[in-house]
Amino acid sequence: MNKKPLKVMAPVLVLAAAFGAVQWMSAAKPQPEKKEEEQRLVSLVTSQARAQPVQLQVTTQGEVRAHTAIHLTPQISGRITAISDRFAEGAGFEAGETLIQLDDADFQLDVARAKARVAQAEVLLLQANAAADIKRQQWLGLNPNKEPTPLQVNKPQVLEAEANLRAAKAELADAELNLARTQIRLPYRGRVVSREVGVGQYVTAGTSLGRIFATDRVEVRLPLTDSQLLELDLPLGFVASKQSPGPAVTLSALVGNHEQQWQGRIVRTQASIDPQTRLIYAVAEVQDPYGKGASDGVPLAVGLFVTARAESAAQRNAIVVPREALRSADKVYVVDDEDRLDIRTVEVLSTADNRVVLASGVTDGERVVTSTIANPVHGMHVQPITHLARR
Numbered sequence: 001m002n003k004k005p006l007k008v009m010a011p012v013l014v015l016a017a018a019f020g021a022v023q024w025m026s027a028a029k030p031q032p033e034k035k036e037e038e039q040r041l042v043s044l045v046t047s048q049a050r051a052q053p054v055q056l057q058v059t060t061q062g063e064v065r066a067h068t069a070i071h072l073t074p075q076i077s078g079r080i081t082a083i084s085d086r087f088a089e090g091a092g093f094e095a096g097e098t099l100i101q102l103d104d105a106d107f108q109l110d111v112a113r114a115k116a117r118v119a120q121a122e123v124l125l126l127q128a129n130a131a132a133d134i135k136r137q138q139w140l141g142l143n144p145n146k147e148p149t150p151l152q153v154n155k156p157q158v159l160e161a162e163a164n165l166r167a168a169k170a171e172l173a174d175a176e177l178n179l180a181r182t183q184i185r186l187p188y189r190g191r192v193v194s195r196e197v198g199v200g201q202y203v204t205a206g207t208s209l210g211r212i213f214a215t216d217r218v219e220v221r222l223p224l225t226d227s228q229l230l231e232l233d234l235p236l237g238f239v240a241s242k243q244s245p246g247p248a249v250t251l252s253a254l255v256g257n258h259e260q261q262w263q264g265r266i267v268r269t270q271a272s273i274d275p276q277t278r279l280i281y282a283v284a285e286v287q288d289p290y291g292k293g294a295s296d297g298v299p300l301a302v303g304l305f306v307t308a309r310a311e312s313a314a315q316r317n318a319i320v321v322p323r324e325a326l327r328s329a330d331k332v333y334v335v336d337d338e339d340r341l342d343i344r345t346v347e348v349l350s351t352a353d354n355r356v357v358l359a360s361g362v363t364d365g366e367r368v369v370t371s372t373i374a375n376p377v378h379g380m381h382v383q384p385i386t387h388l389a390r391r
Helices: 003-028 105-142 155-180 226-231
Strands: 042-048 050-054 057-066 069-072 078-083 100-102 190-195 210-214 217-224 248-255 258-269 280-287 305-311 316-322 331-335 341-345 347-351 355-360 367-369 382-387
Touching: 042 331, 057 226, 105 155, 217 248, 217 258, 217 305, 226 280, 248 280, 280 305
Parallel strands: 042 382
Antiparallel strands: 042 367, 050 316, 057 217, 057 305, 069 210, 078 100, 190 210, 217 280, 248 258, 248 305, 258 280, 316 355, 331 341, 331 367, 347 355
16 A cells, blocks of 8 residues: 555656756756847948039930021012022022022013113213303303302203213112012022922012021020029020120930931020920020031931030039939938948039039038948948049
């Protein structure tokens, strides 16, 4: 009877002993070394901001249009007897070249009649002067000490003859002018847009013969915002002069899969703001766009849509940073002396393909971040990798 409780307690004692042994061994085992994990810094590529004199640039767009474009019309009436081969759509012509010839037979006759009237008036004037001289000699022979009156020496007749001669010469000049107008010419080089008449057609004064434009220069109307006008240092109502020639402009467009560039200048700005777009328009001119002003032989054609890049005429001191440094239009990430990230709000003066010009927000020599960063936090430690700033 005494052995029964012992049999019951034996397994319990064995388990308790095993548990105690495990606890003792666990307590006697040396503790593993605790290693503190080091924070991994984000590597960022930086570039130094530079203070330097710059010419601000503005990029805008516009359409090329002719400086002079007209409907060609005759000043007299007549039948067309000849049309130059250069007066055809797309053809070019020189200054003073006869484009259309009108029938001039009637005008030749008018010139001949006017010359005859001039000759007749000259004869009558000679006769009037001779008669006046005879009358004066006769008067002085009878009255040596008395001056004759104008009526006594035929002065009115002489004045009338002189007036008739002047009128005859004026008629001759008018007849010769009408004769010259039978040859329709223009005082400048140009191109023909369209022709609306043919040989044998009778035209009257004011009839449209065709449409042409001058090629001595073309212009591009460029829309500018208030800030862009300020960047170019242009006032409202600006007109270029020798003392102030206006900002230079580079016009570019894709022609035949090749980008072409033409050089020009802004010559004037409007004196008012467009009420619909709230923009100010500047006009850029390119001289001789079909000749010396062409780009590798490619003319700046009327109707072409171009991109314009204008530079301010005057330089100003500003901070220049790489284009990649600008974030969200007005933010720049700066790495300070303690290698902490400083998120700055900046005032942008101008942006280009490879640079940004700042008025404030960054100082000369500071390191600006040009690489991408996923989750920027103001004040975070970073590992800067410095590159030289592009100028």
